Amino acid sequence: MPSPEFFxxxxxxxxxxxxxxxxxxxxxxxxxxxxxxxxRILAADVRSPEEVPAxxxxxxxxxxxxxxxxxGASQSLPAFLRLRGELRMGAAPRDDIDAxxxxxxxxxxxxxxxxxxxxxxxxxxxxxxGEIEILRAAAPGENVIQAGEDVAAGxxxxxxxxxxxxxxxxxxxxxxxxxxEVISRPRVGILSCGDELTPPEASLTPGMVRDINAYTLSALxxxxxxxxxxxxxxxxxxxxxxxxxxxxFAVCDILxxxxxxxxxxxDYTRDVINGLGEPGILQHGLATKPGKPTIIAVCExxxxxxxxxxxxxxxxxxxQLLPHLIARFLGRKPELPATSKARLSQRIASVTGREDxxxxxxxxxxxxxxxxxxxxxxxxxxxxxxxxxxLLRIPLNTGGYDAGSLVDIERF
Amino acid sequence: MPSPEFFxxxxxxxxxxxxxxxxxxxxxxxxxxxxxxxxRILAADVRSPEEVPAxxxxxxxxxxxxxxxxxGASQSLPAFLRLRGELRMGAAPRDDIDAxxxxxxxxxxxxxxxxxxxxxxxxxxxxxxGEIEILRAAAPGENVIQAGEDVAAGxxxxxxxxxxxxxxxxxxxxxxxxxxEVISRPRVGILSCGDELTPPEASLTPGMVRDINAYTLSALxxxxxxxxxxxxxxxxxxxxxxxxxxxxFAVCDILxxxxxxxxxxxDYTRDVINGLGEPGILQHGLATKPGKPTIIAVCExxxxxxxxxxxxxxxxxxxQLLPHLIARFLGRKPELPATSKARLSQRIASVTGREDxxxxxxxxxxxxxxxxxxxxxxxxxxxxxxxxxxLLRIPLNTGGYDAGSLVDIERF
Numbered sequence: 001m002p003s004p005e006f007f008x009x010x011x012x013x014x015x016x017x018x019x020x021x022x023x024x025x026x027x028x029x030x031x032x033x034x035x036x037x038x039x040r041i042l043a044a045d046v047r048s049p050e051e052v053p054a055x056x057x058x059x060x061x062x063x064x065x066x067x068x069x070x071x072g073a074s075q076s077l078p079a080f081l082r083l084r085g086e087l088r089m090g091a092a093p094r095d096d097i098d099a100x101x102x103x104x105x106x107x108x109x110x111x112x113x114x115x116x117x118x119x120x121x122x123x124x125x126x127x128x129x130g131e132i133e134i135l136r137a138a139a140p141g142e143n144v145i146q147a148g149e150d151v152a153a154g155x156x157x158x159x160x161x162x163x164x165x166x167x168x169x170x171x172x173x174x175x176x177x178x179x180x181e182v183i184s185r186p187r188v189g190i191l192s193c194g195d196e197l198t199p200p201e202a203s204l205t206p207g208m209v210r211d212i213n214a215y216t217l218s219a220l221x222x223x224x225x226x227x228x229x230x231x232x233x234x235x236x237x238x239x240x241x242x243x244x245x246x247x248x249f250a251v252c253d254i255l256x257x258x259x260x261x262x263x264x265x266x267d268y269t270r271d272v273i274n275g276l277g278e279p280g281i282l283q284h285g286l287a288t289k290p291g292k293p294t295i296i297a298v299c300e301x302x303x304x305x306x307x308x309x310x311x312x313x314x315x316x317x318x319x320q321l322l323p324h325l326i327a328r329f330l331g332r333k334p335e336l337p338a339t340s341k342a343r344l345s346q347r348i349a350s351v352t353g354r355e356d357x358x359x360x361x362x363x364x365x366x367x368x369x370x371x372x373x374x375x376x377x378x379x380x381x382x383x384x385x386x387x388x389x390x391l392l393r394i395p396l397n398t399g400g401y402d403a404g405s406l407v408d409i410e411r412f
Numbered sequence: 413m414p415s416p417e418f419f420x421x422x423x424x425x426x427x428x429x430x431x432x433x434x435x436x437x438x439x440x441x442x443x444x445x446x447x448x449x450x451x452r453i454l455a456a457d458v459r460s461p462e463e464v465p466a467x468x469x470x471x472x473x474x475x476x477x478x479x480x481x482x483x484g485a486s487q488s489l490p491a492f493l494r495l496r497g498e499l500r501m502g503a504a505p506r507d508d509i510d511a512x513x514x515x516x517x518x519x520x521x522x523x524x525x526x527x528x529x530x531x532x533x534x535x536x537x538x539x540x541x542g543e544i545e546i547l548r549a550a551a552p553g554e555n556v557i558q559a560g561e562d563v564a565a566g567x568x569x570x571x572x573x574x575x576x577x578x579x580x581x582x583x584x585x586x587x588x589x590x591x592x593e594v595i596s597r598p599r600v601g602i603l604s605c606g607d608e609l610t611p612p613e614a615s616l617t618p619g620m621v622r623d624i625n626a627y628t629l630s631a632l633x634x635x636x637x638x639x640x641x642x643x644x645x646x647x648x649x650x651x652x653x654x655x656x657x658x659x660x661f662a663v664c665d666i667l668x669x670x671x672x673x674x675x676x677x678x679d680y681t682r683d684v685i686n687g688l689g690e691p692g693i694l695q696h697g698l699a700t701k702p703g704k705p706t707i708i709a710v711c712e713x714x715x716x717x718x719x720x721x722x723x724x725x726x727x728x729x730x731x732q733l734l735p736h737l738i739a740r741f742l743g744r745k746p747e748l749p750a751t752s753k754a755r756l757s758q759r760i761a762s763v764t765g766r767e768d769x770x771x772x773x774x775x776x777x778x779x780x781x782x783x784x785x786x787x788x789x790x791x792x793x794x795x796x797x798x799x800x801x802x803l804l805r806i807p808l809n810t811g812g813y814d815a816g817s818l819v820d821i822e823r824f
Binding site: 173218309 | 577588606627628629
């Protein structure tokens with residue numbers, strides 16, 4: 001007869017520390033189009049191959065002049081300059097200007113070699129087709145940005161391990177960097193095991209359930225910047241389970257096993273993980289609910305998580321571990337989940353020696369306050385999490401929460 | 413001589429209200445694989461085609477029994493039952509049980525027709541190969557979940573306009589919904605105009621700059637759940653500009669025009685937009701910095717934004733308008749941007765009648781506090797935003813902020 005399992009459980013934070021101790025991520029790099037690099041992580045520092053701006057340009061609409069020609073000009077005593085035409089955008093000036101000349105120029109236009117300032121339109125007046133009045137002096141350099149003033153050639157533009165935002169993509173393209181080296185997304189392999197599991201597109205025969213862990217875990221991995229790989233369903237037989245796990249392990253960076261409900265599948269999971277390489281299983285059992293039967297392992301410098309088969313447990317346990325592993329692979333700190341303050345609708349008891357994660361539905365009270373209501377489900381099916389907006393964490397060894405407590409709800 | 417532009421400016425919130433008044437989004441729907449639907453928006457309510465669970469199953473590891481056979485059983489006076497073997501996972505029971513029988517069953521296993529309760533392993537003892545002791549009575553229904561108890565056939569599983577999370581994908585797949593109807597992502601067309609603009613992969617000739625607005629705005633649209641369409645660069649000539657704008661307008665749902673710096677390009681933008689259909693331009697000028705020259709328009713029930721050509725201005729103005737338009741297209745409320753509290757390093761003056769958005773760099777002070785330091789840039793190039801972690805909004809008609817004020821920084 002199978003005996004119930006007894007083991008020393010470990011807080012989730014300690015389990016993450018075990019991964020950190022036993023795993024040195026070997027990140028892979030890839031070169032992709034800068035335009036397609038939103039949210040990707042830079043492999044290394046990026047320096048500008050060019051200076052910005054590439055030429056001396058006007059920062060306003062006005063007249064390019066030699067500043068010295070405007071000295072002393074005022075409303076009552078304007079300077080008179082010859083108008084030498086209009087600068088065409090997108091081209092170098094056709095001719096230089098001489099002393100006493102002015103050239104109509106637009107914002108971003110390239111200054112002729114001998115011009116050193118731009119007088120804004122509002123401080124000028126047209127006399128006739130060929131002559132303008134300057135009503136205010138312009139010092140050399142006024143309304144002009146020098147070549148290289150914004151970014152020197154070789155200057156650091158972005159630091160390695162930075163997550164690319166819209167402006168970062170724009171900045172790199174501005175200096176001609178149209179391809180960029182980023183850290184490859186970690187491949188998260190997901191293998192389910194159990195004779196009762198069938199692919200979700202199949203119709204059910206009596207006793208079978210659809211395997212959804214492969215899909216909820218794929219979506220979680222994708223949300224956190226990884227590339228999920230669904231490895232299928234292993235039969236509850238050691239040979240098939242081992243073969244599929246080994247094949248998946250060989251092509252992924254992080255392996256998730258979600259063991260079926262039978263006692264043999266759970267036993268096989270231990271054997272299969274230990275067969276993947278040294279050091280193997282580091283810890284069996286987390287001091288969290290859900291999470292007790294979780295297996296923490298590193299095999300041949302590759303993290304492996306043995307997850308419970310129950311879909312709610314599998315997803316809530318993976319949330320505690322997987323984002324940390326993905327972030328570490330990418331050389332980043334895990335991002336803190338968004339939280340909302342809410343007032344608890346009822347007392348929540350806690351159990352000593354265990355951290356609890358409770359699905360919470362948020363509702364709006366008559367007075368506009370946000371209420372947090374626990375979602376309980378007898379069978380712990382995935383629908384408990386569909387009804388919930390987030391999770392309440394009840395930390396280790398606390399007295400739980402009284403009804404009416406103001407708590408932080410971690411949003412899905 | 414071109415004259416400076418004077419117009420009545422409008423707060424951004426009023427500009428959004430103008431879109432809401434003049435635009436009734438015509439959303440398109442599409443059917444996609446449920447497994448690929450993360451973050452997509454449900455077109456309509458989803459009901460379960462099946463009941464869950466599909467059969468009566470055990471919620472524990474134990475023995476399936478007739479509850480009445482265990483009545484009165486206790487540690488001191490156990491009930492003795494015949495062991496009829498073990499239920500294979502993933503299959504219907506081969507035989508039913510008779511009075512006095514027990515069947516070893518795993519969590520999720522299907523109960524034989526005459527069994528109505530499951531006794532947990534911990535309350536049993538094996539006597540010999542064919543006989544067990546039951547040490548505690550099990551009431552009918554104990555540790556059993558009835559067919560349809562979680563979800564009845566036809567029950568509402570998810571509501572229309574819901575954004576799909578990992579558990580929602582799992583829940584739909586659990587009831588056999590392998591394809592789902594979602595709202596098509598709005599196509600955001602982006603057209604840049606200016607003779608000085610060149611595609612970013614080209615090498616620069618004197619007077620030219622690379623067009624980056626098409627890429628920063630694409631990334632912004634993508635971040636907010638839209639499908640960007642880059643429409644290229646129009647020459648600063650009304651015929652080419654109009655032709656490209658019309659061609660793009662015909663294939664997108666929201667059109668962004670980012671006009672070059674020349675006065676003629678700005679003038680053409682007005683003509684081009686008004687040529688796209690009624691009612692055309694609703695407002696020229698926002699009471700925001702950056703944002704003054706922005707054009708708000710709806711043409712043939714399709715929103716159009718005329719953006720400034722400056723990359724910082726174009727991106728910061730689009731942030732104020734585009735997420736609202738995308739969310740409205742998807743039938744959702746725009747999501748609030750994440751904010752961080754920080755202490756201002758210096759006084760920020762404000763200008764009456766205008767809302768300011770100031771790029772902010774966050775740093776950590778010696779005492780651990782987060783400091784907000786404004787990033788100023790003479791030429792207002794995109795690198796100002798690369799150096800920043802977020803934006804400080806200085807609301808309309810306030811006195812600005814004193815040094816040391818605790819402010820909310822909207823994170824990029």
